[in-house]
Amino acid sequence: MAFEFDFNHAFKWCAIYISKGLRIVRLHGIWPDGRCTCGDPECRVGGSKQRNCGKHPVGLEWGDRWARSEDDLLAWCDGVPFNVGVVLGKEGGVIDNEDDSPEATAFRESLGLHELITPSWTSGKSTHQLTRWHDSLEKCGGVQKPGGLECRLGAGGRQIQSVLPPSWHWSGVQYRWKPDLSLDEVEVADTPRTLLVQICNAAEAGGGGNSGGHKYHGPLVFREVHDGEGRHGALLMWAWNKIVNDRFPLAPERRAVLTQEILDANEKYIKPQKTRDEALQIINSCFEHYRKKQEAGWSPTPTDITQEAIESETVKLEETINPEEAVAVVGLEAHGLEPYQVGEIRAYRVGSWSIEMIKGDPVEIVLVVPQWKPTPCGGRVNMTLDTFRSAAKVASTVFNATHRVILDGDSKKWVATWKGMDASKKTGGVSIPGIMEQLMARKKREHDIQVGSASKRYAELAGYILKAFRRATTPKDEERPEPNESGRPCWVAPDELWFQWGKVWEEISSAHDVAVGEKNKIRNRLLEIMHAKDLIHKRHRFPSGRLEYVVFTREWVAALELLASGDDGRPVKGEIDLVFPKTENHSPSTVHDTEAVVA
Ligand SMILES: [Zn+2]
Incomplete structure (x- = not known):
C-alpha cells in the first residue's frame, strides 16, 4: 500500500547510510491519505504543492542537523512517518545525477555513465546515481543540467539534498535501490571526469556565480532553477515554450x-x-x-x-x-510615447498620443493612439473620467479595447508614467509630469465632441442592430408561429419581430467593439423616440422552458432606422433595406404558449 511507513525498515537503511559516511537528514513523510507531514494543506498528493510533498527536510538549517549516530535516528521514532535525504556537496561528500527525461537518459549513455558501478536508485521513471564530490565543482552552484541530466551538487555552500530509499514519492512509488547497485553492495564511485567537465561547462554557460547568463540547458520540464543557474534564461525559455x-x-x-x-x-x-x-x-x-x-x-x-x-x-x-528595456520597448516606446531621461528615471512625453473629450453625461474621454489602429479599437479607446484618472483602470481598459496592448497596470513603472513623479533625488530634483497630465494640457478644445455629434455613434450602433434584423427568420409553421429559441430575430407575426436583446448584442459585439453602457444608451434613445418607458417584453414557452424576448413592431424598427440615419440625415453603413428574407426556422414545439409580460 502506498505511503505505508515502517520505522524499522527505514532505520535499517539509515544505519547503513551513516556507516558509509553519508549525512542523512529527516525529510517530511507522507501520511497514508497523501498529506505531507509538514501540515501545509496544499502540500499533499493532488495539492498545488504536490511536487514538494514528502521531499523537503524537517526544519530550517537542516544541513547541519544530519543524524550523527543510530541514537539520533532512534529519536526520529515519534509516530510520524518520514522520508530520508542525503546531504550533497563538499561537506556531504557526494553528488547525485538524475535522468528525468529521455534526453537526459540518452545524454547519460553518451557519457558512458549508465555502466558506472555506483549506488543507484529509482524514483518512478528516473534513475539516480550517487558519486563522489570533486573540488572542481566548487563554483558550479546548487544544480546544473548538462544535456538535461539533473546534477544536484550542493556547491558553494548551498543546502541541497536528494531523497533516498526507502522514502515514498508522492506519486505513490517507493524509492528503490537498483538490483546489485544498492549502497550496502557497492561503494560510491568517483564522479567520472567526463561528467565533471560537462557540469563545469554547463555552469559556465549558464552564468555560474552571479553573471545571470541567459543560457538555460535544462529539459523543457520546468524544475527548480536557482540563483547562478541562469534564472532569466530559464524563465524566458519556459515562457516561449508555453506560448509557441x-x-x-x-x-x-x-x-x-x-x-x-x-x-x-x-x-x-x-x-x-x-x-x-x-x-x-x-x-x-x-x-x-x-x-x-x-x-x-x-x-x-x-x-x-x-x-x-x-x-x-x-x-x-x-x-x-x-532585456533591460523590454518593458519600455514592448510597452511604451513602441506605442508612440517619446522617452527622455530625467536623473535616473526614464520619463515619457505624450508623443503621438492625444485625447478627445465627449462632453455628454457622463463626460467621456477618447484616448487616441495611432499605433493601436490595427487593433480592434481602431486606435480610439473610450473611457470614463474615473477610468482616465486611474493608471490601473486605464491599463485594463486599453487591454480590453485593443485585445493586445498590455500596459501593466500593477507595475510601478506604468503608474509613475501615467500619474507622474514627485521631485526626488532619483529624478534629479525635478518633478516629472505624468502622461495623464500632459494629455489634458495638450487637449485641444476643438477636439471636444459635443453630445449632439455622439449621435454618429448611435447611428453606427443602430445600423448594427438593423443588420441583425435583416437576417431575421420567419416561423416554419404559420399555424403555430414561434420565435427562435436561440434568441436570434424572428418575425413571429407580420408586425412582431421577436429577439433577445442580449443575443443580438452578443453577435454585434463579436464583430464590433461596443463599450460598456452603449447598449443602454441606444435603448434609452429608442425609448425617447417612442415615448415609451420600457421595451415590450414577451415570453414564449418551449419544451425546455420559458424564454423572454423583446418584441419590436414596425414602429420600433422605424425608430431604429431614424437613429441609424444619423444627424446629417444620411443612412450610415450602406443601405438598410428592410426586405426580410423568408428564412424558415426550426419546427414548432409541441407546447405553444405566448403571453405578454406585465410590465
Ligand atoms: Zn510538505
Missing part, C-alpha cells in the same frame, strides 16, 4: 491565462523568484516576438517546439529585445 505550444496565444483569453501560468511557474520554480515586473517583461517580450513573427508571415510548425528550436529562438528574441 499554444494554439492561439495572442487571443486575449489565452494571453491572460498563459501570462498567469508563466507567472505561477516563476513563483514556484525560480529561486529566488524574479520580481513580477521582471517576469512580465520576459513574458511580454515573448508575446511581442510571437506577434512580430506572425506578422512577418510565420506560423508555428512542430519543428518550432523542439527544445533546440526553443533555445535558439530565445537567443534570437534576446537579440531583438534588450
Whole structure:
C-alpha cells in the first residue's frame, strides 16, 4: 500500500547510510491519505504543492542537523512517518545525477555513465546515481543540467539534498535501490571526469556565480532553477515554450491565462523568484516576438517546439529585445510615447498620443493612439473620467479595447508614467509630469465632441442592430408561429419581430467593439423616440422552458432606422433595406404558449 511507513525498515537503511559516511537528514513523510507531514494543506498528493510533498527536510538549517549516530535516528521514532535525504556537496561528500527525461537518459549513455558501478536508485521513471564530490565543482552552484541530466551538487555552500530509499514519492512509488547497485553492495564511485567537465561547462554557460547568463540547458520540464543557474534564461525559455505550444496565444483569453501560468511557474520554480515586473517583461517580450513573427508571415510548425528550436529562438528574441528595456520597448516606446531621461528615471512625453473629450453625461474621454489602429479599437479607446484618472483602470481598459496592448497596470513603472513623479533625488530634483497630465494640457478644445455629434455613434450602433434584423427568420409553421429559441430575430407575426436583446448584442459585439453602457444608451434613445418607458417584453414557452424576448413592431424598427440615419440625415453603413428574407426556422414545439409580460 502506498505511503505505508515502517520505522524499522527505514532505520535499517539509515544505519547503513551513516556507516558509509553519508549525512542523512529527516525529510517530511507522507501520511497514508497523501498529506505531507509538514501540515501545509496544499502540500499533499493532488495539492498545488504536490511536487514538494514528502521531499523537503524537517526544519530550517537542516544541513547541519544530519543524524550523527543510530541514537539520533532512534529519536526520529515519534509516530510520524518520514522520508530520508542525503546531504550533497563538499561537506556531504557526494553528488547525485538524475535522468528525468529521455534526453537526459540518452545524454547519460553518451557519457558512458549508465555502466558506472555506483549506488543507484529509482524514483518512478528516473534513475539516480550517487558519486563522489570533486573540488572542481566548487563554483558550479546548487544544480546544473548538462544535456538535461539533473546534477544536484550542493556547491558553494548551498543546502541541497536528494531523497533516498526507502522514502515514498508522492506519486505513490517507493524509492528503490537498483538490483546489485544498492549502497550496502557497492561503494560510491568517483564522479567520472567526463561528467565533471560537462557540469563545469554547463555552469559556465549558464552564468555560474552571479553573471545571470541567459543560457538555460535544462529539459523543457520546468524544475527548480536557482540563483547562478541562469534564472532569466530559464524563465524566458519556459515562457516561449508555453506560448509557441499554444494554439492561439495572442487571443486575449489565452494571453491572460498563459501570462498567469508563466507567472505561477516563476513563483514556484525560480529561486529566488524574479520580481513580477521582471517576469512580465520576459513574458511580454515573448508575446511581442510571437506577434512580430506572425506578422512577418510565420506560423508555428512542430519543428518550432523542439527544445533546440526553443533555445535558439530565445537567443534570437534576446537579440531583438534588450532585456533591460523590454518593458519600455514592448510597452511604451513602441506605442508612440517619446522617452527622455530625467536623473535616473526614464520619463515619457505624450508623443503621438492625444485625447478627445465627449462632453455628454457622463463626460467621456477618447484616448487616441495611432499605433493601436490595427487593433480592434481602431486606435480610439473610450473611457470614463474615473477610468482616465486611474493608471490601473486605464491599463485594463486599453487591454480590453485593443485585445493586445498590455500596459501593466500593477507595475510601478506604468503608474509613475501615467500619474507622474514627485521631485526626488532619483529624478534629479525635478518633478516629472505624468502622461495623464500632459494629455489634458495638450487637449485641444476643438477636439471636444459635443453630445449632439455622439449621435454618429448611435447611428453606427443602430445600423448594427438593423443588420441583425435583416437576417431575421420567419416561423416554419404559420399555424403555430414561434420565435427562435436561440434568441436570434424572428418575425413571429407580420408586425412582431421577436429577439433577445442580449443575443443580438452578443453577435454585434463579436464583430464590433461596443463599450460598456452603449447598449443602454441606444435603448434609452429608442425609448425617447417612442415615448415609451420600457421595451415590450414577451415570453414564449418551449419544451425546455420559458424564454423572454423583446418584441419590436414596425414602429420600433422605424425608430431604429431614424437613429441609424444619423444627424446629417444620411443612412450610415450602406443601405438598410428592410426586405426580410423568408428564412424558415426550426419546427414548432409541441407546447405553444405566448403571453405578454406585465410590465
Ligand atoms: Zn510538505
